[in-house]
Amino acid sequence: MKNYIKLHISVLLAGFTGIFGKLIRLNEGLLVFYRLWLAFIILGVLFFIVRKFPKENLKDTLKLMGVGALLGLHFLLFYGSIKYANVSVGVVCYSLVGFFTVIFEPLIEKIKFCRSDLCYSLIAVLGIGLIFNFDTGNRFGIILGVLSAAVFALYTIYNKVIDKPSKSMLFYELGGGALFISIIMPFYLYFNPVKSLLPSYSDFGYLLVLAFFCTIGLYILHIQVLKVISPFTVSLCGNLEPLYGIGIAMIFLGEAKELNASFYIGMVLILSSVFLQSFMKNKSTGKCLASDN
Secondary structure, three states: OOHHHHHHHHHHHHHHHHHHHHHHOHHHHHHHHHHHHHHHHHHHHHHHHOOOOOOOOHHHHHHHHHHHHHHHHHHHHHHHHHHHHOOHHHHHHHHHHHHHHHHHHHHHHHOOOHHHHHHHHHHHHHHHHHHHOOOOHHHHHHHHHHHHHHHHHHHHHOOOOHHOHHHHHHHHHHHHHHHHHHHHHHHHHHHOOOOOOOHHHHHHHHHHHHHHHHHHHHHHHHHHHHHHOOOHHHHHHHHHHHHHEEEEEEEHOOOOOOOOHHHHHHHHEEEEEHHHHHHHHHOOOOOOOOOOO
């Protein structure tokens, strides 16, 4: 129960990340650049204060930094989706993480493909389609959102595969993500020029909150629960993020003021996919559903 509470807290925190993507006026590349470096530096300072700096061998460090590059790419695509469309589009597309996880996990972990998992994720996909109401007005934002979901599914699976302390994993993953974004940033800014590279005072304040609570706090919880809960279950519960994100966007940004029947039906389908999967897992742990042990 404790780990499921952590999981849902992390999903709630994730629901706020889209709001910051809209509030921060930097483009998606600079936003991710500052988010990752600030989170990496803050976490490093915290380790220095408690005198428990994480140490890994070179091989494991490179693995963790490679996974961190996936995290950085996910951030870039996710905020690109929000910038080119809106918060609702970005967070709704994120719900496809469960669908991609059920496809990628058997290939990466060499386990049996589970049809029941696919059925649960397809229910969520149908719900996403209804919430989205088959909107084609933000096609590029949708494409970026779908790609961000696929990349995050890979990130989630590889975090499960690598067995290291959660804080140590996050530190090196943030470093890898920050380094990856730094390498591609000159090329990114060449094709997406900006007037200023520095954030405003308000943007910097938002970035600090985003880095500390919605990056360090969120991903420590995320990595911790992946040690005891299957990637598919984590991804499926992540389908609640659009509901949180859209609700928060309605309150703070005035998005999605007019919710039609499609939204409510889609919301019920997404919730059903989460609770049905959880119920069946508790009822039958011997099935092909991924084990939480």
